[in-house]
Amino acid sequence: MLTSKRILVTGGNGFLGRCVVPTLIEAGGEVFAPRRRAFDLIDRAGVDALFERCRPDVVIHLAADVGGIGYNQQNPGRLFYNNAMMGLNVVEACRTYAVEKVVLVGTVCAYPKFTPVPFREESLWDGYPEETNAPYGLAKRMLLVQAQAYRQQYRLNAIYLLPVNLYGPGDNFDEDSSHVIPALIRKLVEAKRAGRAAVEVWGSGRASREFLYVEDAAEGIVLATERYDKGEPINLGTGNEITIADLAATLKRLVGYEGELVFDPSRPDGQSRRCLDISAAEREFGFVATTDLETGLRRTVDWYLQSALAERASPAVPCGGKA
Numbered sequence: 001m002l003t004s005k006r007i008l009v010t011g012g013n014g015f016l017g018r019c020v021v022p023t024l025i026e027a028g029g030e031v032f033a034p035r036r037r038a039f040d041l042i043d044r045a046g047v048d049a050l051f052e053r054c055r056p057d058v059v060i061h062l063a064a065d066v067g068g069i070g071y072n073q074q075n076p077g078r079l080f081y082n083n084a085m086m087g088l089n090v091v092e093a094c095r096t097y098a099v100e101k102v103v104l105v106g107t108v109c110a111y112p113k114f115t116p117v118p119f120r121e122e123s124l125w126d127g128y129p130e131e132t133n134a135p136y137g138l139a140k141r142m143l144l145v146q147a148q149a150y151r152q153q154y155r156l157n158a159i160y161l162l163p164v165n166l167y168g169p170g171d172n173f174d175e176d177s178s179h180v181i182p183a184l185i186r187k188l189v190e191a192k193r194a195g196r197a198a199v200e201v202w203g204s205g206r207a208s209r210e211f212l213y214v215e216d217a218a219e220g221i222v223l224a225t226e227r228y229d230k231g232e233p234i235n236l237g238t239g240n241e242i243t244i245a246d247l248a249a250t251l252k253r254l255v256g257y258e259g260e261l262v263f264d265p266s267r268p269d270g271q272s273r274r275c276l277d278i279s280a281a282e283r284e285f286g287f288v289a290t291t292d293l294e295t296g297l298r299r300t301v302d303w304y305l306q307s308a309l310a311e312r313a314s315p316a317v318p319c320g321g322k323a
């Protein structure tokens with residue numbers, strides 16, 4: 001389906017995008033992955049200029065303003081505006097430029113705070129998201145509204161995927177905006193090097209999360225692009241959850257840090273549990289994640305030790321390294 005298609009990947013130079021782009025090229029697509037500095041998707045004129053230049057057959061919209069709990073707490077307005085505007089502009093351009101297929105990437109943060117576990121796609125509208133990430137999650141929910149409305153009124157073939165938390169080589173290790181896995185790896189590596197006796201972990205440690213290896217996520221997105229054409233949103237995950245305490249203990253072992261882990265319950269836990277029902281992705285387009293958490297974490301730690309410390313200035317890292 002993707003052979004010789006002109007495929008625009010917004011956010012194609014981001015953490016997930018750097019894995020999606022090579023997978024699309026392998027599938028035979030002609031891929032465009034412009035940077036924000038060339039085409040700012042918050043600006044409608046910039047989006048039109050981009051579509052005029054690319055004339056895409058397929059659009060995979062990955063561009064977003066994202067970060068961990070701290071970043072969400074400090075930037076609720078910015079996260080709402082940037083993510084909503086990018087989505088509105090990109091989907092509207094897909095309509096006006098008669099794009100054949102549009103793939104929108106939402107997030108597990110869009111789910112209600114209180115919802116049965118595992119999260120089923122049908123539950124998405126059954127409540128308000130967890131407060132720490134609600135503006136980001138709701139901006140992403142609006143993309144689903146737009147996709148379904150445009151499908152109904154304009155017959156735009158827009159699909160919507162809901163990935164769980166991602167991790168892997170090439171993740172964002174920035175102190176201010178990183179998610180939990182890179183944040184912990186960085187703290188543990190730095191504490192080990194400095195000989196510190198303890199590492200602080202945000203929250204009680206009792207919250208649970210599900211993590212999807214970035215290269216598996218890319219595979220799921222490309223499979224959905226090729227095989228899924230319906231309006232209902234679809235979860236992308238592994239179906240396995242782990243507490244933050246167990247995650248921190250695993251990373252401590254992988255990093256080889258011998259000090260203590262000290263949990264700080266004055267910091268937010270975020271949503272208490274996160275785990276997706278992943279049956280629809282397998283049923284609808286045959287996606288099953290194949291990288292187990294221990295393997296993925298080991299690769300991420302190795303990547304951080306080998307690449308990120310040496311080349312912090314260079315964001316151009318290759319995708320994953322799956323065996």
Ligand SMILES: NC(=O)c1ccc[n+]([C@@H]2O[C@H](COP(=O)([O-])OP(=O)(O)OC[C@H]3O[C@@H](n4cnc5c(N)ncnc54)[C@H](OP(=O)(O)O)[C@@H]3O)[C@@H](O)[C@H]2O)c1
Nearest residue numbers: 011013014015016035036040041062063064107163165166
């Ligand atoms: N990371 C996760 O755990 C996770 C989990 C679930 C869903 N997701 C979703 O997956 C997608 C990719 O996330 P990611 O982790 O790969 O994020 P990322 O590494 O931060 O990449 C985001 C990309 O968006 C681009 N971008 C941001 N603002 C833009 C703007 N105004 N105009 C044009 N481009 C802009 C950036 O372009 P430049 O590089 O040129 O600045 C960057 O390449 C997002 O939609 C996110 O919501 C991520």
